[in-house]
Every structure is written in structure tokens, then in C-alpha cells.
Amino acid sequence: MELALVDRVRTVLSRETDLGVVFKTIVEAVAQTFHYSHVTVYLLKEDELYVQYxxxxxxxxxxxPLTSGILGRTARTGEPVFVEDTVQDPDYIHTAPDIGSEVCVPLIDQQTVVGVLNVESxxxxxxxxxxxxxxxxxxEHIGVAIGRARLYSEVEASEARYRNLFEQLNDVIxxxxxxxxxxxxxxxxxxxxxxxxxxxxxxxxxxxxxQQDGPVLIGRVQQMVAGSTTPFEFQMRTKDGARRWVRSSARVITDEQGTVEVHGVLIDLTDRRRMEEERIKLSKLESLGVLAGGIAHDFNNLLTGILGNPSMAEIILNPDDEAxxxxxxxxxxxxxxxxxTYQLLTFARGGTPIKAPVGLQSLLPDIAAFALHGSRTRCEMTIAPDLWQIDADAGQITQVLQNIIINADQAMPNGGLVEIDASNVSFETRRSPETAALPDGPYVxxxxxxx
Known part of the structure; x- marks a missing residue:
């Protein structure tokens, strides 16, 4: 019967890696086979024994504690204890009525006590x-089984920890x-x-x-599977049809069984590429600004020389002359x-406008006259007599208004009427959809x- 019990327990322990099942099997098998009335199994954690089943x-x-009772003595010394009469042993801790004898054996794995098996009768x-x-x-079998189950649990925990780490990474494994x-x-x-x-x-x-990348990328994947460790970049296709730039790095791994796998990582480069494109654009704009500044400076010098001639002609000519x-x-x-040229110079300086108080009541007539010069379009203008000044770059606001008037004129190839109305308004509570985004305050x- 003893051999049958040992064989039964050994069979279960050899295939079981769950410590809870191991302890339950041991205790119930020992109790049922030999009709032991009280059986416990403990695990040692640091300096204390914790009941498992x-x-x-x-x-x-x-x-x-290791300093307490027959359980503590067994775990502390690593020696089995047989107590024929519990009344005579000062270390016995009373846990149930009418207990007369006790057997407590250490559970050892790799020459280290890991717990105790205790039988009381x-x-x-x-x-x-x-x-x-x-x-x-x-x-002996129980100690080995505990060690194996613990090792299995540690491997599972380690695997779960690394899997969790992989799953939390921004990069794709x-x-x-x-x-x-x-x-x-x-x-x-x-x-x-x-x-x-x-x-x-x-x-x-x-x-x-x-798929537009075609055979080139397919060849890259084949090289990767063949063992190439050279990273390569490609556009990854998303589920909704968009594209994201990624870099793929991989290497071939062969395990102990000879199974071959490619292990790799995909790093998203989309934002980095976008920033690089913006940097290139800014660099080009800086170069363009330098060019525009040089052209504007030279052109301004030419205009200064040319402007002297009309001024001299005005002195010579009679104001009544058509010329x-x-x-x-x-x-x-x-x-x-x-x-x-001033606008070009503003662009060359980084696009910051040169703002100053501007009176549109004197600016609008000149802008309209210039924009409609030689056109069959008439202009009617209504300007509030108390029109506020605005804080603006005179050159830029002139260009904006002039372009709008020219567009209006071009929309009427047979001529027509352009109406210009300038008035003061204050936005505080009443707003239209067009002005909803403007801060409260006075406007022209x-x-x-x-x-």
C-alpha cells in the first residue's frame, strides 16, 4: 500500500506544475490512503511557514515562525521529527483536541528546506x-515537485512580464x-x-x-527572412488606406529545436518625416527670403531713381496739361x-508686418482709383466721417484691398458698379457667424x- 501511494503521488507530481494542485493532491492522497485524520503542508517564505493546504x-x-513549535524546529534544522506523545514535547502547539502523536518532515529542493509536511493523529x-x-x-518527491512548480511559475511570471513590456511599447514587435x-x-x-x-x-x-512599392519591398522581406539585418524603410498601409512611414529591423533566430523565426521591430517614422519635411520647407523659405530681400533692395534702389523723373516732370509741366x-x-x-518692395522686405525678415496707425478714409480712394484705372467699372464709396484709424501694415492692407477690388472688376467684363462701404463697429455681445471668432472690441x- 505504501508503494502504491508513493507511486500515485509521484505520478501526479511528475506532470503537475500548479503548486495549488500539487499541495491538494499530496494532502488528500496521504489522508485518504492511510486514514490520517490531520494533515497539513506548509511553504517556507523567508523566516516563516505558511499553510498551503x-x-x-x-x-x-x-x-x-521558525522559532516556534515542532513545525519551526523541523524547518530550522532540516531534520524530520517524530513525536510519539505530544504531551511530553514542549514544542508542541495545541491545534486540535485529543491529538496524541505527530510526524513532521522537511521538504527539500536542491539541498534547501522549502517547506514541511505534517501529519498528526x-x-x-x-x-x-x-x-x-x-x-x-x-x-523527496514533494520537494522536487515544489522546486519544479516554482521554476515553472517564475518562467511564466517572467514571460508575462516581458510580454507586458512588449505590449506596452510604442514600437511594434x-x-x-x-x-x-x-x-x-x-x-x-x-x-x-x-x-x-x-x-x-x-x-x-x-x-x-x-502594393505600389512592388517587387522592391517583397525582395526586402525575402532578404530579411534569409537573414539580412539591414534596416529598411517603407510606407506601411493602414486599414483605412492611409500610409505611415516605418523602419523595419529584424534578425533570424533559431531555437534549440531548430525552429527558425524572424524577430523584428517596426518603428514609426511618420512624425519624424513630417518634421523633416517642415524643416526642409523652412530652409527653402529662408533661402527664398534672402533672395527676395536682395531683389527687393535692388528694385527699391531702381525705383528711387525712376521716381525722380516724374517729380521733375511735374515741376516743368503745367498742372492743366493732360500729360x-x-x-x-x-x-x-x-x-x-x-x-x-516693402512687402518683399517684410517677407525676407520673416513675414512680420510693420504695423502703424493707418487712416482708410485717405487710403481707400487712392486704392480704388488705381485698381479701376482704365476700366469701365464705376466706384461708389461711402466712408464714415469719423472712421477710426486701424493698426496695420499700410503696404499689406493696400495690397489686400486692391486685389479684392480688381477681382470685383474682373467679375464684370462689360463694366459695372463697385460699392465700397467703410464704417465703425464694436463686437461685444451681438455676433454674426463671420465675426464669431473675433475678440470683443472696436473694429473698422x-x-x-x-x-
Whole structure:
């Protein structure tokens, strides 16, 4: 019977890796086979013993210090203890009525005590030396099983910890088989592509690639599967058809069984590429600004020389002469050209406008006259006599208003009427959809209508 019990327990322990099942199997098998009334198993954690499973007791002491009781003595010394009469042993801790004898054996794994197996019996059914020998025989298998189960639990915990780490990474971790089929992909893939990991498992890695890239990328994947560790960049196709730039780095791994897999990582480069494109644009704008500044400076010098001639002609000509008016128109056009050079210089300085108080009541008539010069379009203008000044770059506001008036004129090829209305307004509580985004305060409103 003893051999059958040992064999039964050994069979269970050899295949079981769950410590809870191991302890339950041990305690119940020992109690049922030999009709032991009270059986407990404890695990040692630091300097205390913690109960794992028991039968026969309403409750047991836990934790038990190594300095306390027969349990503590067994774990502390690593030696089995057989107590024929519990009344005579000063270390006995009373836990149940009418207990007469006790066998306590250490559970040892790799020469280290990891717990104790304890059997107690009533006075009418005393334990013997044969019970001690049986528990010692069982304890060898139990200690090994505990060590194996603990190791398995540690491996599981380590695997869960690293899996959790992979799953929290922003980068995408993936594995492929030798055919380039995805065998694992971390949850980060859904954040970038919209595909859940399970949607990609079993599909070719090229599923994530833009088909327009064609054979080049397919060749890259084949090289990766063949063992190439050279990173490469490509546009990853998302579930909704968008594109994201990524860099793929991978290496071939062969395990002890000879199984070959590609382990790799995808790093999202979309934002980095976008920033690089913006940097290039800014660099080009800076170069363009330098060029514009140089042209504006030279052009301004030419205009300054040219402007001297109309001024001299106005001195010579009679104001009533028709040529005098033409000279004035030419001078006005040259002044507008000079304003354009100032706008170019503003752009060259980074686009910051040169703001100053501007009175539109004197500016609007000149702008309209210049924009409609030679046109069949008439202009009617209504300007509030108390029109407020505005804080603006005179050159830029002139260009804006002039372009609007020219657009209105071009919309009427056979001529028509352009109406310009300038008035003061204050936005505080009443707003239209067009002015909803403006802060409260005083404004000058200019309305330009064509017929």
C-alpha cells in the first residue's frame, strides 16, 4: 500500500506544475490512503511557514515562525521529527483536541528546506516509525515537485512580464516564419494601422506594404527572412488606406529545436518625416527670403531713381496739361511698386508686418482709383466721417484691398458698379457667424460689393 501511494503521488507530481494542485493532491492522497485524520503542508517564505493546504483541522496556525513549535524546529534544522506523545514535547502547539502523536518532515529542493509536511493523529490511532519512513519517502518527491512548480511559475511570471513590456511599447514587435508569414505581432500595431493583432496572424508580412512599392519591398522581406539585418524603410498601409512611414529591423533566430523565426521591430517614422519635411520647407523659405530681400533692395534702389523723373516732370509741366495727369498716374503706380518692395522686405525678415496707425478714409480712394484705372467699372464709396484709424501694415492692407477690388472688376467684363462701404463697429455681445471668432472690441468694417 505504501508503494502504491508513493507511486500515485509521484505520478501526479511528475506532470503537475500548479503548486495549488500539487499541495491538494499530496494532502488528500496521504489522508485518504492511510486514514490520517490531520494533515497539513506548509511553504517556507523567508523566516516563516505558511499553510498551503490541510484536512482535519477547523483552523491551523499560519504563519508559523521558525522559532516556534515542532513545525519551526523541523524547518530550522532540516531534520524530520517524530513525536510519539505530544504531551511530553514542549514544542508542541495545541491545534486540535485529543491529538496524541505527530510526524513532521522537511521538504527539500536542491539541498534547501522549502517547506514541511505534517501529519498528526489522535490518541486512539497513534503514529509509528513506519509512518515517519513513509513521509520521508514522499518528502523527496514533494520537494522536487515544489522546486519544479516554482521554476515553472517564475518562467511564466517572467514571460508575462516581458510580454507586458512588449505590449506596452510604442514600437511594434513582430515574428515571422521562414515563409514571411506573421506568427506574432504586438498590440501597438492596432494603434498605427487599425488592424487588431489577430487580424494579421497567418497573413504575409507584405500585407502591410503598399502594393505600389512592388517587387522592391517583397525582395526586402525575402532578404530579411534569409537573414539580412539591414534596416529598411517603407510606407506601411493602414486599414483605412492611409500610409505611415516605418523602419523595419529584424534578425533570424533559431531555437534549440531548430525552429527558425524572424524577430523584428517596426518603428514609426511618420512624425519624424513630417518634421523633416517642415524643416526642409523652412530652409527653402529662408533661402527664398534672402533672395527676395536682395531683389527687393535692388528694385527699391531702381525705383528711387525712376521716381525722380516724374517729380521733375511735374515741376516743368503745367498742372492743366493732360500729360501732367499721366505723369501723376505713373508716379502713383511707381509708389505702389515701391510698396511691393516693402512687402518683399517684410517677407525676407520673416513675414512680420510693420504695423502703424493707418487712416482708410485717405487710403481707400487712392486704392480704388488705381485698381479701376482704365476700366469701365464705376466706384461708389461711402466712408464714415469719423472712421477710426486701424493698426496695420499700410503696404499689406493696400495690397489686400486692391486685389479684392480688381477681382470685383474682373467679375464684370462689360463694366459695372463697385460699392465700397467703410464704417465703425464694436463686437461685444451681438455676433454674426463671420465675426464669431473675433475678440470683443472696436473694429473698422470694409464691405466691397460688385453689381
Amino acid at each position: 490541510f484536512v482535519g483541522f477547523e483552523q491551523v496556525a499560519s504563519p508559523v 489522535t490518541k486512539g490511532n497513534p503514529l509509528t516509525g513506519a509512518d515517519l519512513a513513509l513521509m520521508q519517502a514522499l518528502s 513582430f515574428t515571422l516564419n521562414p515563409q514571411g508569414v506573421i506568427t506574432y505581432v504586438s498590440p501597438a500595431i492596432e494603434r498605427y494601422t487599425g488592424y487588431a493583432p489577430e487580424e494579421l496572424l497567418g497573413h504575409a508580412f507584405t500585407m502591410l506594404m503598399d 501732367y495727369k499721366n505723369i501723376q498716374n505713373a508716379e502713383q503706380a511707381l509708389m505702389h511698386a515701391k510698396d511691393l 468694417r470694409v464691405v466691397i460689393r460688385d453689381s
